[in-house]
Amino acid sequence: MAAEKILSIADLERTASKILPTASRDFFNSGATNQVTVHENSSAYQKYRILPRVLKDVSQVNTKVSLFDRDLAFPLCVSPVGLQGMAHADGELATSRACAKAGINMGISSYANHSVEQITAAGKEIGPIYHVMQLYSMTDREKEARIVHRAEAAGCKAIFLTADSPVLGVRYNEWRNGFLPPAGLDNPMIEKSSEQIQMMSHDDGFSSFNSDSHSWMREIPWLRSITNMEIWIKGVLTPEDVETAIEYGCDGVIISNHGGRQLDETPATIDVLPACAKAARGRIRIHIDGGIRTGSDIFKALALGAECCWVGRPMLWGLAYNGQKGVELMLDILYQEFKRCMQLAGCKSISEISTSSLGVVRSDGPLARL
Ligand SMILES: Cc1cc2nc3c(=O)[nH]c(=O)nc-3n(C[C@H](O)[C@H](O)[C@H](O)COP(=O)(O)O)c2cc1C
Ligand SMILES: O=C(O)C(=O)c1ccccc1
Numbered sequence: 001m002a003a004e005k006i007l008s009i010a011d012l013e014r015t016a017s018k019i020l021p022t023a024s025r026d027f028f029n030s031g032a033t034n035q036v037t038v039h040e041n042s043s044a045y046q047k048y049r050i051l052p053r054v055l056k057d058v059s060q061v062n063t064k065v066s067l068f069d070r071d072l073a074f075p076l077c078v079s080p081v082g083l084q085g086m087a088h089a090d091g092e093l094a095t096s097r098a099c100a101k102a103g104i105n106m107g108i109s110s111y112a113n114h115s116v117e118q119i120t121a122a123g124k125e126i127g128p129i130y131h132v133m134q135l136y137s138m139t140d141r142e143k144e145a146r147i148v149h150r151a152e153a154a155g156c157k158a159i160f161l162t163a164d165s166p167v168l169g170v171r172y173n174e175w176r177n178g179f180l181p182p183a184g185l186d187n188p189m190i191e192k193s194s195e196q197i198q199m200m201s202h203d204d205g206f207s208s209f210n211s212d213s214h215s216w217m218r219e220i221p222w223l224r225s226i227t228n229m230e231i232w233i234k235g236v237l238t239p240e241d242v243e244t245a246i247e248y249g250c251d252g253v254i255i256s257n258h259g260g261r262q263l264d265e266t267p268a269t270i271d272v273l274p275a276c277a278k279a280a281r282g283r284i285r286i287h288i289d290g291g292i293r294t295g296s297d298i299f300k301a302l303a304l305g306a307e308c309c310w311v312g313r314p315m316l317w318g319l320a321y322n323g324q325k326g327v328e329l330m331l332d333i334l335y336q337e338f339k340r341c342m343q344l345a346g347c348k349s350i351s352e353i354s355t356s357s358l359g360v361v362r363s364d365g366p367l368a369r370l
Helices: 009-019 022-029 036-047 091-102 116-124 141-153 172-176 202-209 216-226 239-247 269-280 295-303 313-345
Strands: 048-050 065-067 070-072 076-078 106-108 131-136 158-162 230-236 252-255 285-289 308-311 358-360
Touching: 009 022, 009 313, 022 172, 022 313, 036 048, 036 269, 036 295, 048 295, 076 091, 076 106, 076 313, 091 106, 091 116, 091 313, 106 116, 116 131, 116 141, 131 141, 141 216, 158 216, 172 202, 216 230, 230 239, 239 252, 239 269, 252 269, 269 285, 269 295, 295 308, 295 313, 308 313
Parallel strands: 076 308, 106 131, 131 158, 158 230, 230 252, 252 285, 285 308
Antiparallel strands: 048 358, 065 070
């Protein structure tokens, strides 16, 4: 393990990026095409400034939010990310244990290297935790239904239907490196062995498996007919699609651009959040992921209308650094930073974080209120 003291997510990124083999590091860290969105997801948070209210008793700060009828320790969960076995041998099992220990929930990718049964069981051995199952619209509907049924039987609370991936994004780095998952990693949820996965590029595998003829009408009523789990749409960036998700009776949306890995030059998620939250008018849950790297990023997302945030790459960096302990460290850094941000901003509970807690930096004048 590296000797450097890890105090921030930036420290973790730097250290993990030195440990990981080049092809894995590039696969994890890169975005699509010109890398515009992957960077802007983080840098866009710098447009917003926190307006603290002072001389408030913040000795008893309550950071909890409720999700699926359970309190989370703070408004953060871990996004569904495929192939976590590339970051650490324990992969998703380590992530599940770390999330349970931290008192938060976890998303499970359809491309996980362990099964939904194993991942949920690993977490529950440590403490209370809920999982959600990420799903792509698939060419093989029967296999898709099997994923849904297994997830429900294993106790998952929701399906996160990833809507931004009818085809894979433009991934120059993957194509240049001839990216293939390392040997020995199965994908049990899509019922593929390591040997089968090794026969195709990520791009060819993805397109043989994901359906590019997906639609609201094809997916949502069908999902509703086969499961009682909540149905959330992951990858929404416009108020129009928030409205459509409401029309189709969905329970939530994740404002997400897939961490900048699908269509490059889509906006940073934090920049479209206010319009999406406004369109929702409390009729559907609004969560967000992409570029969240500090506790104050979480604070800003909540102020702009998100109920909860999710992180992807910081979990991979934690795993690569030190398995379960590394993910625990990542979650503890974000928890401590978020709590301290609330205290310094004068917010005693989540409900006190609002648009009046933030201003927007203008290039040519004083801070604008929201
Ligand atoms: C290596 C990697 C694999 C991912 N795999 C999936 C996946 O299988 N399904 C999915 O819906 N999103 C996947 N995502 C996207 C994440 O769920 C999430 O939207 C994104 O990582 C959030 O941005 P952040 O990494 O900046 O926190 C993946 C992201 C990364 C970095
Ligand atoms: O690369 C991705 O963004 C992604 O979603 C994915 C899908 C399958 C396996 C690994 C990652």
